[in-house]
Amino acid sequence: xxxxxxxxxxxxxxxxxxxxxxxxxxxxxxxxxxxxxxxxxxxxxxxxxxxxxxxxxxxxxxxxxxxxxxxxxxxxxxxxxxxxxxxxxxxxxxxxxxxxxxxxxxxxxxxxxxxxxxxxxxxxxxxxxxxxxxxxxxxxxxxxxxxxxxxxxxxxxxxxxxxxxxxxxxxxxxxxxxxxxxxxxxxxxxxxxxxxxxxxxxxxxxxxxxxxxxxxxxxxxxxxxxxxxxxxxxxxxxxxxxxxxxxxxxxxxxxxxxxxxxxxxxxxxxxxxxxxxxxxxxxxxxxxxxxxx
Amino acid sequence: xxxxxxxxxxxxxxxxxxxxxxxxxxxxxxxxxxxxxxxxxxxxxxxxxxxxxxxxxxxxxxxxxxxxxxxxxxxxxxxxxxxxxxxxxxxxxxxxxxxxxxxxxxxxxxxxxxxxxxxxxxxxxxxxxxxxxxxxxxxxxxxxxxxxxxxxxxxxxxxxxxxxxxxxxxxxxxxxxxxxxxxxxxxxxxxxxxxxxxxxxxxxxxxxxxxxxxxxxxxxxxxxxxxxxxxxxxxxxxxxxxxxxxxxxxxxxxxxxxxxxxxxxxxxxxxxxxxxxxxxxxxxxxxxxxxxxxxxxxxxxxxxxxxxxxxxxxxxxxx
Numbered sequence: 072x073x074x075x076x077x078x079x080x081x082x083x084x085x086x087x088x089x090x091x092x093x094x095x096x097x098x099x100x101x102x103x104x105x106x107x108x109x110x111x112x113x114x115x116x117x118x119x120x121x122x123x124x125x126x127x128x129x130x131x132x133x134x135x136x137x138x139x140x141x142x143x144x145x146x147x148x149x150x151x152x153x154x155x156x157x158x159x160x161x162x163x164x165x166x167x168x169x170x171x172x173x174x175x176x177x178x179x180x181x182x183x184x185x186x187x188x189x190x191x192x193x194x195x196x197x198x199x200x201x202x203x204x205x206x207x208x209x210x211x212x213x214x215x216x217x218x219x220x221x222x223x224x225x226x227x228x229x230x231x232x233x234x235x236x237x238x239x240x241x242x243x244x245x246x247x248x249x250x251x252x253x254x255x256x257x258x259x260x261x262x263x264x265x266x267x268x269x270x271x272x273x274x275x276x277x278x279x280x281x282x283x284x285x286x287x288x289x290x291x292x293x294x295x296x297x298x299x300x301x302x303x304x305x306x307x308x309x310x311x312x313x314x315x316x317x318x319x320x321x322x323x324x325x326x327x328x329x330x331x332x333x334x335x336x337x338x339x340x341x342x343x344x345x346x347x348x349x350x351x352x353x354x355x356x357x358x359x360x361x362x363x364x
Numbered sequence: 365x366x367x368x369x370x371x372x373x374x375x376x377x378x379x380x381x382x383x384x385x386x387x388x389x390x391x392x393x394x395x396x397x398x399x400x401x402x403x404x405x406x407x408x409x410x411x412x413x414x415x416x417x418x419x420x421x422x423x424x425x426x427x428x429x430x431x432x433x434x435x436x437x438x439x440x441x442x443x444x445x446x447x448x449x450x451x452x453x454x455x456x457x458x459x460x461x462x463x464x465x466x467x468x469x470x471x472x473x474x475x476x477x478x479x480x481x482x483x484x485x486x487x488x489x490x491x492x493x494x495x496x497x498x499x500x501x502x503x504x505x506x507x508x509x510x511x512x513x514x515x516x517x518x519x520x521x522x523x524x525x526x527x528x529x530x531x532x533x534x535x536x537x538x539x540x541x542x543x544x545x546x547x548x549x550x551x552x553x554x555x556x557x558x559x560x561x562x563x564x565x566x567x568x569x570x571x572x573x574x575x576x577x578x579x580x581x582x583x584x585x586x587x588x589x590x591x592x593x594x595x596x597x598x599x600x601x602x603x604x605x606x607x608x609x610x611x612x613x614x615x616x617x618x619x620x621x622x623x624x625x626x627x628x629x630x631x632x633x634x635x636x637x638x639x640x641x642x643x644x645x646x647x648x649x650x651x652x653x654x655x656x657x658x659x660x661x662x663x664x665x666x667x668x669x670x671x672x673x674x675x676x677x678x679x680x681x682x683x
Contacts, residue, residue, distance in 0.1 A: 092490055100487050104498045107484060110559065111501055117527055118516050129525045179412035186401050198412070201420050204668040205620035207641040208661040209423030211654050212430060215437055216423060235419035238412055267404040296509035298623040299641075303649065314511040318627060321515060328525050331515070339512045346507045350500055353507065358567050 122333030129329055144333040154337060156309060157316035164229055164301070164312055165294035171234045172241050172290040173283060179238075180245030181271050185257070195246070201239030206232070206299060214303050228304040229312075233294050241286045248282040249275060288356035295342070313338045424665060431659035437652050449659035458635040459660070462643040465550055466619055469639070472554045473561070473614035478607070481562045485569035486599070499570065502563040510560070510623030517556045518543065518628050543629050546636040553628055553637050560624065561617065565610045572606030573599070612675060619668060640664050 092100065121129055122144050124137045132138070148154050182188075183195050206213075213232055214223075222228035252275055260270045276283070298314040305311060308319060317338050324330045346353055431449050433441035453459050484502060488495045505513060520527045523541035532539050542552045576599065584594045600607075622641035625631060631638040631646055638646070640660065648657020 092492065096490075097492065100490055100492060103487055104484075104494075108498060108501045111505060111563075114516050114520050114527070114559075115504075118519065121519070121525075126525075133525060133527055133530045175411045175415060178408035182404055182408045186404055188401060188405055194409075194413070197421075198416060201416060203672045204424070204665050205616075205641070207620055207622060207644060208665040208668070209420070209427050210644070211437075211648060211657040211661065212423035212426035213419060214649070215426075215654065216419065218437075231415065232419045235415045238416050238420075242412065261400075266400050268407065271404075271408075292507070296511075296623075298509070298511050298626070299645075314509055314623070317511060317515065321627070328519055328522065332519060335512055335515050335519075339508055342507055342509070343504070346504065347500070354500075354503060354567060357506070358564070358571065 118332050119336045122329060122336050124329055126327060126329050141329065144329055145337065148330075148334055148337055153316070153320075154334075157311060157313045158338070158341065160226075160310055160316075161295055161312035161314075164226055164233075165291045167226065167230045168233045168237070168294040169287050169290040171230065172237050173287060175234065176238050176241035176286065177245050177276070177279075177283070178271070180242045181249055181267075181275055183242065184246045184249035185252075185270075186267060195242075198239050198242045201236060202243070206236050210299065210303055217304055223304060224306045224310065226310065229297075229301050230294075232304075233297060233300055234290075237290050237293060240289065244282055244286055244289075245279075248279055252278060284352060285356045288353055292353075292357065427658040427661040427665070429658075430654050431656075431662045433655040435653075435655045437654045441655070445655070449656050450663070452656065453659055453663065456647075458638055458647070459640075459643055461635055462638040462640050465637065466621070466639050468550065469554065469557060469618040469621060470615055472558065473618055474611060477558045477562050478565055478610055478614065480558070481565035481610070482569050482603075482607075484562070485566045485573055486595070488566075489570060489573050499567070502566055504563065505560045506564040508560075511627055513556065513560050514624040514627030517552075517559075521552055521628075544633055546633050549629055549633060550637050553625065556624060556628065557618075557621070561614075565614070568606055568610050568613075569603065572603045576602045615671060615675075616668070619664065619671075640667075 117133060120135075120137060121133065123140050123142065124132070125139070125141055128138060179198070183191055217223055217228045217232065220228075222231070256274055257270065260274060265273070295312075296314065297312075301312050301315050305315065308316075311319065317334060320334050321331050324334075430441055432444060432446060434443040434445050434448075435441040488498050488502075519525065521542040523529050523539050523544070528542055529539040540548075543549050580598050580602070581594060584598055589597065620641055621639045622645065625637060625639055625642045626645075629637040631642040635643075641664070644657055644660040644664070647653065648660055
């Protein structure tokens, strides 16, 4: 496996293969990087600043700093229960999804990695089928199933399908990690008289913190950003997670762009803060989740 | 947690196995005489199998079955119409636009986004101050939710308040209503897709570049190779596993694009920016045409599986 966490250049490789580039090359590199960075950042900064302007100023001065800083745009949203309920819903759904994914996938992957039983290979391939197609392919039958189970418009109606669709990737990541737990540990544990389940709880899980973190990040981020599942499964606005809430808000205040922009900024703020605070884990988590697939 | 109480009605019997299995887990270590493998097989596997079968595999099968009916979702599906849903789908101009758009997204992802990502990956892999910061900035759009990115760009493209409009008026052009124009709306959407996803591919390429043995470059230097020769003869061939991976993600991601289209255009104007999944949403889900919607799902499924297997056969032979 390529260690994506090592992007800071601990491995000898491409980065070290070149001496510090000369002046002209540096100019070209920095010029290009700054242009692309501007293309990435300008829309984001305009959004954040736009939330601090009046609608009139937005029209004449979309780029620059506000002449009068309208902190009230942000304040009103921050003091509204709507904003917090939305984030709370997202947090609850993502938290439940993550906890269930970790528990269910780790147990299954442990069994698939360590226990020899008839059909193990078939079962692994069965779970891997889930990686081949997007949620949308079966969304209507899924809706009907959730409805028939009486879970429509409940958090669990969103959580359970999300867990199910995340299982393929999670089991794959876990199994690959668990298989590398040294065999000697296993033999020692058996001599001590402990069974598989004790071993799982007291040896495998404590040793697996990195992969638990990776799977948790993938599950949490996917759920936090998921739009289609809550869109289909939830009806009442007070249960909406933020991607739905933001669309409703945009629909209500569509012409008051300054409010919509403030709302967007505040809803993506948690993501941006967490991303910069834990960037190493998130980058490696999200790309490893992808690479292993 | 205040919300925990509201969970109770929604709690399903399906969650129980996962929650319960941990309690007997500690005890059963001492009961190993019964057999070592039975407890773990009986406790650890069923939750995953049950969830996965119930919510992933069965719905796929059911989509195939429902697609043969004209069904509103209530009662039982009893109006069997054979392949008529697929025929309707094939005749729908909007669906063909959706297919074309999905194709276009794949082409742009491969022809524009991947080279861009690779180019930037080589740039930030140089030993220069600030490279890490640039990497993070480029990765940032990928972390944002598609819905948020779509809304941000809906504002950027807005004809009255947006950036594109004010840039156009600065340059003396008439202000364009980009997303309301049938001919250019899809290109505006494509630009957002590249903006959102190039950072992800760049990160893959950075990892790929790091695994290339640096002595190969030294050897090339000794042979007097130019920068471009080193790129085409060393970097590209050694990077090909990463490139194939990146292509795979670009294709799979393109096929399921939905979240970003909804806030940007919702598939409009006049269906010009539909993708397969937005088409499924607009014509299958919002109108509760379960049979028709399932037929779209089946088509999407067949395309995904064909691509996945075809791709493996062609490209992944050596991996």
